Amino acid sequence: MHSAAYFVSAIITSAVLLQVSSVDAIISLYGETIEVPCNKGAAMSEKPLLIKWKYDKSDGSPGDILTKASDPEEANIQATNNYKDRVSIAPNASLLIANATLDDKKTFTCMVVTMGDVKEYPVSIEVQKRPLPPQIRDKAKELENGKLTTLGECIAQDAYPPAEVIWSKDGLPLVDDGKTIMVTMDKDVDPATGLATTSSKLQYRAGKGDVGSEFTCTVKHSLGPDQTSDPQTFSIHYPTENVNLHVVAKGHIKEGDNVTLRCKADGNPPPTSFNFLLKGQKETVVGSDTYTLVGVTRDTTGEYKCSLVDDDNMQDAKNISVNYLDVSLVPSGNIVKTVGESLPVTVQKNGSGEVKVSWTKDNGKLEKQPKFDSLKYVDAGYYVCDFSVAGIKQSRSFQLLVQGKPSIQRISKDRSEDGQHKVLTCEVEGFPKPSVQWSVNGTNEESSYVNGWLTHKITVVPTGNLTVTCSASNELGEDVKSINVSSLFEEKEKLGEGKEDDGDDQAKLIVGIVIGLILAAAVVGLVYWVYMKKSKQGSWKTGEKESGTSEESKKLEENNHKAEV
Incomplete structure (x- = not known):
């Protein structure tokens, strides 16, 4: 009895000393659990005797939710409305309200009773909801050039407070100007939930420059961040204003090539049929924009046109030039000539432009066209004449063989390095390659044959004055020359001359x-x-x-x- 009386007395006394804190405000998310803090979430300075949660009704009267006397007693739920099954109290005395709705936008008060004081902590609750991601509905199939057309409707669904919708083209906001851009906004509130759906219709006057442009709508809300729809592109219908003819070829056009003519129009949808005017002859192509000229010749050169099937005045023209090259070379093939003969070389060329000519002999570059007034053995070889004009290259060639019977050009003798031998050299021109015979036996025989010039050497040991003969022969004939060889002095002799050795002459003079x-x-x-x-x-x-x-x-x-x- 005494304790109960004491408790009631404390309550009465505390009521006289009631303190009310300033109102705090928090924002909670729709559908989530609201946590309303008591004493701003701070720990109590002393253990409370009683904690009571209440709220302000719409008529201003208080509504009790629950009370909790002291631990470990359970909280006493006093609410009889929709809070009955949605509320509970946390260990730190915070009020927990499950499944937040817009109706929970109220002021909730936490009353704390201690031995010497009674305090109240009011908290204002704001419930908000972020809209669903935006969608563009009723999208137009195509836009007509210059015509104001409803592009689509952007929906920002189930939001509180209502969301704002902004249209953009290629990332830049579209502003309603009443002419080319018109935006109509509408808001619809669900009576059951109180959530708002914002819709925005865009009417747009498209032009040719809008081909490929991306349209989006962005939803802005206080809970952020901004949400943007997937970009949308639209086909824009407009008539043809220009026709362009393209000549499709790889590099310079030459005889024998296939050349494709392609006609392009800037209308949308693009035309699918065209007229091709081929040097005055009309060819109509249906379902395609190309026409191929197969195996063109120099006669193909000229002006070509293409136009719309239903409007010949809507056309374009291009000139086609076909490059060609005609060449000839005399002689050709395998040519066999005798040394000393002449061989005329004739080149003829005719092309669509300046024809460039170059020569090679045995893969070596020649500075100019070869001229053979009197053939030499060194003139023999494989000759190639290269011709070129824009995009075309041709070659002509001949193989020249220069033949002749052997002709001994020089016989010489030299003393060997050890002074004990003499080296005899016979130098011969001729083709086919001559064979060489000496009238004496020798050793260390050496032979080389280059460009019709044969050099043949032997080493001898003369025991006396000798007359040595060199014989050279091939299938066309032979030649013979002699030289006097002394056993004491070195001798040298040019072709057709029989001189004494210089040493012998000096001895005789002395x-x-x-x-x-x-x-x-x-x-x-x-x-x-x-x-x-x-x-x-x-x-x-x-x-x-x-x-x-x-x-x-x-x-x-x-x-x-x-x-x-």
Whole structure:
């Protein structure tokens, strides 16, 4: 009895000291559980004797929800309306309301009773809902150029507060201007849930520049973020204003190519049939925009046109030039000529433009066209003449063989490095390749044959002066030349000449000089002897003594000395 009286007395006393906190506000999501904090969610300064939750009814009167005296007692649900099965109290004294609806937009108050105080904590609840993702409905099948057409309707469904809808083209907002752009907004509220559906219709006057443009609608809501629909593109119908003819070919057009003519019109839907005017001849193509010229020739060159089937004035034209090249080369094939003969080379060319000509011999580039006034063995080879004009290349060729009987151009002899042998060389021109025979046996035989020039060497050991013969022959004839070979001196001889070795000539010259000097000395001595004899005889005849002055004797001795020399 005493404790109950004390409790009632405390309640009465607390009522006198009631304190009301300022109203807090929170936003809850539709359909989720609302958590209404007591004492702003902070811990109580002292353990409460009683916690009571209530709310303000629409008429202003309070409505009780639940009370909780103290732990571990269960909360006492006092609500008899739709809160009866939706409310509970959390351990921190927060009120929990399941399945939030728009009707839960109220002020809920938490009253806390302690031993010396009674406090109230009011909380204002706002319930909101984000709309469903936007959708574009009743989309137009196509837009007509210049005509105001309903493009579609954007729906932002089940939102609170109602959502805002904005239309965009290629990412830029569309603003209602009453002419080319018209937007009609509508809002519908579900009476059962109170949720709003916002719809927006877009009427748009499309142009050719809108082909491929992407239209979207974006929904804005206080809960964010913005939601944007999938982009939509529309076919725009407009008549043809321009026709273009395209010539489809790979590079320069040349004779034998296939050339495709393609006619394009800018109308939508595009035309599917065209007239092709082929140098005055009309060809109608149905269900296609192309016409192919097969195996064109130089006569195909000219102007070509295409037009709409129902309007010949809507047309375009292009000129087609077919490149061609006619060439000839004389001679051709395999040519066999004799050395010294002439061979005229004639080139003829005719093309659609300037014809470029280049020559090669055995894959080596020539600076100009070959000229053969007097054929040489070195002229033999494989000749190719290349011709080119825009997109076309041709080649002509001939194989030239220059033949002739052997002709020995040079025979020479040289002393070997050790000085004990002589090397004989026979150089021969001729084709087919000549065979060489020497009149002496030799060793270390060497042979080379290039461009009709044969070089043949042998090494010999002459035991005396020899005349050596070189014989060269092929199927066309033969040639023979000789050279004198000495065992002492080196000899060299050019074609058709038989010279002595330089060493032999020098030896003969020295011997001649020596013999000449001996003969001159003998003649001088003989003359002096005769003179002296005649002088002595004269003295005997006159009876004079063979004597003279000292000056004469001196001169006579000088003359005798010169004569002896």
